[in-house]
Amino acid sequence: DAALSASEAANGALNAFSSFDADKTMAMARASDDRLAKGEGGLIEGAPIAMKDLFAVEGVETAASSNILKGFKPTYESTVSAKLWEAGGVFLGKTSMDEFAMGSSNETSNQGPAVNPWRTGDAKLTPGGSSGGSAAAVAADLCFGATGTDTGGSIRQPAAFTGTVGVKGTYGRCSRWGAVAFASSLDHPGPIAKTVRDAAVLMQAMSGHDPKESTSLPNAVPDFAAAAERAVKGMRIGVPKEYRMDGMPEEIETLWSQGVDMLKDAGCEIVDVSLPHTKYALPTYYIIAPAEASSNLARYDGMRYGNRVEGKDLTDTYEQTRAAGFGKEVQRRILIGTYVLSAGYYDAYYLRALKVRRRILEDFKTAFEQCDALLTPSTPSAAFEIGSRSNDPIAMYLNDIFTVTANIAGIPAMSVPVGLDKDGLPLGLQVITPALDEESMFAVGAALE
Numbered sequence: 001d002a003a004l005s006a007s008e009a010a011n012g013a014l015n016a017f018s019s020f021d022a023d024k025t026m027a028m029a030r031a032s033d034d035r036l037a038k039g040e041g042g043l044i045e046g047a048p049i050a051m052k053d054l055f056a057v058e059g060v061e062t063a064a065s066s067n068i069l070k071g072f073k074p075t076y077e078s079t080v081s082a083k084l085w086e087a088g089g090v091f092l093g094k095t096s097m098d099e100f101a102m103g104s105s106n107e108t109s110n111q112g113p114a115v116n117p118w119r120t121g122d123a124k125l126t127p128g129g130s131s132g133g134s135a136a137a138v139a140a141d142l143c144f145g146a147t148g149t150d151t152g153g154s155i156r157q158p159a160a161f162t163g164t165v166g167v168k169g170t171y172g173r174c175s176r177w178g179a180v181a182f183a184s185s186l187d188h189p190g191p192i193a194k195t196v197r198d199a200a201v202l203m204q205a206m207s208g209h210d211p212k213e214s215t216s217l218p219n220a221v222p223d224f225a226a227a228a229e230r231a232v233k234g235m236r237i238g239v240p241k242e243y244r245m246d247g248m249p250e251e252i253e254t255l256w257s258q259g260v261d262m263l264k265d266a267g268c269e270i271v272d273v274s275l276p277h278t279k280y281a282l283p284t285y286y287i288i289a290p291a292e293a294s295s296n297l298a299r300y301d302g303m304r305y306g307n308r309v310e311g312k313d314l315t316d317t318y319e320q321t322r323a324a325g326f327g328k329e330v331q332r333r334i335l336i337g338t339y340v341l342s343a344g345y346y347d348a349y350y351l352r353a354l355k356v357r358r359r360i361l362e363d364f365k366t367a368f369e370q371c372d373a374l375l376t377p378s379t380p381s382a383a384f385e386i387g388s389r390s391n392d393p394i395a396m397y398l399n400d401i402f403t404v405t406a407n408i409a410g411i412p413a414m415s416v417p418v419g420l421d422k423d424g425l426p427l428g429l430q431v432i433t434p435a436l437d438e439e440s441m442f443a444v445g446a447a448l449e
């Protein structure tokens with residue numbers, strides 16, 4: 001009850017939630033009280049959880065912050081949310097996001113941008129995106145944790161901008177079933193929380209094999225919370241030289257060295273490694289992600305889901321529905337995606353991108369022969385002002401420079417808040433580990449707290 005009224009009160013300033021469902025919330029809270037009274041609590045019994053508007057919650061509007069889905073109430077529950085409720089989590093509300101998870105600032109949401117609770121002066125800062133509403137809600141202390149999805153950085157970048165912890169596991173660790181698809185081969189559900197241990201507990205509750213999802217991993221889920229307590233002494237930490245970009249702000253360099261020192265003090269060995277294809281990661285991502293998005297978003301035709309604008313014939317209905325329902329950024333992605341997949345350009349762009357994707361994956365494999373985890377900055381800057389990049393898609397895309405590689409390779413990565421910039425805004429460092437080794441990621445992450 002307290003979390004619900006605090007969230008409702010804070011939402012005027014933060015614009016982080018898209019809806020609250022008090023009836024459902026209170027029913028779940030009462031059930032949790034009963035279980036706790038009987039000593040039968042689950043892993044996160046009674047903990048209020050905010051759900052990114054990308055996850056289907058039965059009977060609750062699930063619109064991916066898009067007008068085309070406004071009012072759509074699924075008759076089913078996503079696997080990730082079902083697992084969280086099974087573990088005792090209490091649904092607090094849906095959080096705003098960039099439309100269909102396309103963006104890095106939450107500004108493409110159909111309800112306008114969420115606001116970062118961190119401030120300097122009068123400027124309103126973005127909480128990052130696309131899981132910006134979730135990150136803002138966690139940073140403002142309105143919930144125990146929130147769900148996000150990370151296709152190219154959408155959990156880790158908002159976590160870095162809001163001083164929270166954001167995690168994505170190995171591709172397939174958390175089921176995508178019932179989560180609105182953006183780019184299926186890159187989409188990773190995961191948690192945002194206040195500490196590494198909280199994030200580990202949430203990740204554990206969200207993970208596990210799902211027979212309904214063809215890319216879901218069959219592997220048993222390790223004890224992530226225990227991993228967060230593990231000593232890191234003797235671990236080899238790789239510092240990839242290609243992440244030292246030209247023009248990187250000095251404070252990011254300083255933060256990175258600070259992280260290196262923290263891990264050295266904890267008994268880690270630091271090794272220099274190379275990921276030579278890093279410079280191709282952003283172009284590769286911005287070919288593969290729109291290609292898959294253009295295909296995934298073809299289903300929104302006004303017939304099966306969401307809203308319809310009635311036209312003079314079927315084709316006109318499709319066109320008008322999609323023109324009215326999709327925002328500008330989503331339309332841009334569909335255009336790029338259909339272009340790179342079109343017969344004349346498929347080989348030059350899409351196929352080439354798939355080949356580079358393989359190279360990037362091999363880079364990581366080679367690097368992990370020399371180290372157990374990689375340490376890099378999470379973002380090239382702290383949170384920026386709302387509106388400052390919204391008319392410059394390239395500047396916006398450049399924000400994902402450190403995060404997209406782990407999606408391309410499908411490997412675990414997290415952002416941990418490690419320091420503040422000159423204006424007192426949070427900055428994060430990223431820990432990346434080999435596929436299926438989330439445990440090392442949590443151990444190293446906890447050593448950076």
Ligand code: GLN
Nearest residue numbers: 101102103151152153154
């Ligand atoms: N910012 C990236 C994009 O716009 C990543 C988004 C995401 O991870 N969902 O595509």
